[in-house]
Amino acid sequence: ASSEHSQRAILDAIEQQFQLTDDALVTITKQFLEDFRLGLGEYNHPMAMIPTYVTGVPNGSETGTFLALDLGGTNLRVCEVQLKGNHDFTLRQQKYRVSEALKTGEATALFDYLADSVDAFLTETASSPTSAPADPFASSSSSLDYLEGNSAAIPLGLTFSFPVEQTALNEGKILTWTKGFSAKNAVGHDVVKLLQDAFDRKHLHVRCVALVNDTVGALLSRAYSAGDCLLGAIFGTGTNGAYLEKVENITKLGNSAARQRGGHMVVNCEWGAFNNSRTTLPTTPFDNKLDRESINPRLQAFEKFISGMYLGEITRNILLALVDAAPRPLLFNGKASRELNQHYGLDTAVMSEIEEAWENGRVPTSGKAEGVDGASAIDTVGVATESKTNDSLSHFTAVEELSAEDQARLERIRSIIIQRLSMDAADVSLRDAAVVRWAASLVARRAAKLSGSAVAAIMVQTGHAKLGGGYVPKEDRFVIGVDGSLIEHYPNFNARLRESVRTLIGEEVEKKIELGMAKDGSGVGAALGALEATKHG
Numbered sequence: 274a275s276s277e278h279s280q281r282a283i284l285d286a287i288e289q290q291f292q293l294t295d296d297a298l299v300t301i302t303k304q305f306l307e308d309f310r311l312g313l314g315e316y317n318h319p320m321a322m323i324p325t326y327v328t329g330v331p332n333g334s335e336t337g338t339f340l341a342l343d344l345g346g347t348n349l350r351v352c353e354v355q356l357k358g359n360h361d362f363t364l365r366q367q368k369y370r371v372s373e374a375l376k377t378g379e380a381t382a383l384f385d386y387l388a389d390s391v392d393a394f395l396t397e398t399a400s401s402p403t404s405a406p407a408d409p410f411a412s413s414s415s416s417l418d419y420l421e422g423n424s425a426a427i428p429l430g431l432t433f434s435f436p437v438e439q440t441a442l443n444e445g446k447i448l449t450w451t452k453g454f455s456a457k458n459a460v461g462h463d464v465v466k467l468l469q470d471a472f473d474r475k476h477l478h479v480r481c482v483a484l485v486n487d488t489v490g491a492l493l494s495r496a497y498s499a500g501d502c503l504l505g506a507i508f509g510t511g512t513n514g515a516y517l518e519k520v521e522n523i524t525k526l527g528n529s530a531a532r533q534r535g536g537h538m539v540v541n542c543e544w545g546a547f548n549n550s551r552t553t554l555p556t557t558p559f560d561n562k563l564d565r566e567s568i569n570p571r572l573q574a575f576e577k578f579i580s581g582m583y584l585g586e587i588t589r590n591i592l593l594a595l596v597d598a599a600p601r602p603l604l605f606n607g608k609a610s611r612e613l614n615q616h617y618g619l620d621t622a623v624m625s626e627i628e629e630a631w632e633n634g635r636v637p638t639s640g641k642a643e644g645v646d647g648a649s650a651i652d653t654v655g656v657a658t659e660s661k662t663n664d665s666l667s668h669f670t671a672v673e674e675l676s677a678e679d680q681a682r683l684e685r686i687r688s689i690i691i692q693r694l695s696m697d698a699a700d701v702s703l704r705d706a707a708v709v710r711w712a713a714s715l716v717a718r719r720a721a722k723l724s725g726s727a728v729a730a731i732m733v734q735t736g737h738a739k740l741g742g743g744y745v746p747k748e749d750r751f752v753i754g755v756d757g758s759l760i761e762h763y764p765n766f767n768a769r770l771r772e773s774v775r776t777l778i779g780e781e782v783e784k785k786i787e788l789g790m791a792k793d794g795s796g797v798g799a800a801l802g803a804l805e806a807t808k809h810g
C-alpha cells in the first residue's frame with residue numbers, strides 16, 4: 274500500500290506541474306499584451322509583430338483568378354485559385370517535393386525549382402491557354418494565360434512561412450530559415466526578388482505581386498468565406514497568429530507613408546516566440562529537456578508548449594520518466610521500445626488517437642453530447658463545452674473497478690500503444706494505457722489553455738474584450754480563422770481553448786467568437802494577397 278502511495282505521489286506531482294491556474298493564465302495574457310506593445314513599438318523584441326502591408330480584409334465579394342505558391346510546409350504547393358465573389362472559390366493544386374539537397378544548397382537552385390514547378394503546373398493543368406482575357410484581375414475565367422506576349426503577366430501570391438522582415442506587400446528580407454531549410458545566399462535577401470529573378474531567368478510570364486505569411490493567409494481566406502475576420506491563427510507543426518491592428522498603434526512604422534495613410538494593417542505576431550525570455554510560462558523539467566535537446570534552444574518558447582511538433586515529445590519525456598522511476602518503474606515494466614527511446618519518436622497524432630479512443634468510447638453522462646469532436650466542433654458558433662473528463666488518478670488506480678465500457682476503452686488505447694510505439698504486448702497493462710492517456714491529456718490541455726490565452730490577448734488588444742470579463746460586445750460575432758492539424762483533429766482542443774478564453778475575457782465575448790477552419794488558407798490567402806496588391810497598383 275505504501276508503494277501504491279508513493280507511485281501516486283509521483284503522478285500527482287507531475288499533474289501539479291502541468292496545472293495552469295486562472296491566475297497564471299491572467300498573468301500570461303497580461304504579458305502577451307505587454308509583448309504586443311513592445312513589438313509594435315520597435316524591432317528586436319521577442320515577439321516580432323511584423324507589419325504585413327495588408328491593409329484590410331476581404332468581405333467575400335472579391336473576384337479574379339490568381340496563382341499561389343506555398344513554401345514552408347512539408348511540400349511545395351502550386352495552386353490556381355479562382356475567387357467567385359460569393360464567398361466561394363475553386364482551387365486546382367499540385368504538390369511538389371522539395372529535396373534535402375534543394376533545402377540546403379544554393380538559394381538560386383531552390384528558387385529555380387520553385388519557378389520550374391510553377392511552369393510545370395501551368396503546362397500540366399492549363400485548361401485552354403488561349404482563352405484568357407487581357408485583364409486577368411477582372412476575370413472570372415478559370416484559365417490563366419501564361420504565354421509570353423500576352424499583355425499582363427499572371428499575378429502570383431507567395432505564401433512563405435518563414436520569418437521575413439516585410440517592407441512592402443511585395444518585398445521582404447528573409448531573416449532566418451527554420452524547419453530544416455538552410456539554403457545559402459538567401460538570408461538577408463528579398464524573397465520576392467529571388468523568386469521573380471527565377472521566373473525571369475525562365476522567361477515565365479508570371480509576376481510575384483504579394484508575399485504573405487501562412488497566418489495572414491488564414492486570416493484573409495477566412496474573411497473571404499465568412500465575410501469578416503479579426504485573427505488568423507495556426508495550430509499545426511508550429512503556432513502563430515496574425516490580426517488586424519490600427520496603424521496608429523504600429524508605432525515602429527514611424528512617419529512612413531504607410532503610417533500616415535492610417536487605417537488598419539494586418540500584423541504577423543510571430544507569437545511562437547512569446548516567453549523567449551522564459552519569465553512567464555510555468556516550465557516543467559519535461560519542457561526543459563525538450564528545449565535543451567532542440568535545434569533552437571531558448572527560441573520559439575511558446576511554440577514548444579503548444580504545437581504539433583512538440584506535444585508528442587513532451588509526453589514522451591513524461592513517459593520515459595515513469596519508465597525510469599525508482600525504486601520501481603511506474604510504466605511498461607520499466608521497458609521502452611526503440612520508438613519511445615527515439616528523439617521525437619512519439620508523434621502528436623498518436624496522442625490524438627489515444628484521446629480519441631477514450632472520448633469516442635465515452636458514454637455521455639447527461640444530456641446530449643456537445644460539439645467537441647474534431648473538425649465538426651470547429652465550425653460551431655458559441656460555447657463548445659468539453660465533456661467532463663475526469664483526469665484524476667482515481668480513474669485508473671484500480672482498473673478492475675472500472676466499468677466494462679471504460680475497460681474496453683483502455684483496451685483500445687492499449688492496442689494503439691503496442692502498435693504505434695512497437696511495444697511488447699506483455700509490457701503494456703491496462704493501467705499503463707490509462708497512464709499514457711492521462712499524460713497526453715495533461716500536455717494537450719495545457720497547450721489548448723495557453724492557446725486560449727493568445728486568442729484572449731488578441732481580443733483585448735483589438736478592443737473587443739476586457740481581461741477579467743465585463744465587456745458587453747456591440748458586435749454580433751467575432752470571426753477567427755484557424756488552420757493546422759492540432760486544432761482540426763485533436764479531440765477537445767477547441768473546447769479547452771474556448772474554456773480558457775471564457776475564463777480570461779468572460780462568456781459574453783467568448784460565446785460570440787466564431788472559430789472556423791480557414792479552408793485552403795495558404796492558397797486562397799495568397800490569391801487574396803495578390804488581389805490586394807493589384808488594388809494598390
Ligand code: ADP
Pocket residue numbers: 346347508509510511580581582583620621622625626756757758759762763
Ligand atoms: P503544417 O503546420 O506543417 O502545415 P499540419 O497542420 O498538418 O501541418 O500539422 C502537422 C503537425 O500536426 C505534426 O506535428 C503532427 O504531429 C500533428 N498532427 C498530425 N495529425 C494530427 C492529428 N490527427 N491530431 C493532432 N496532431 C496531428
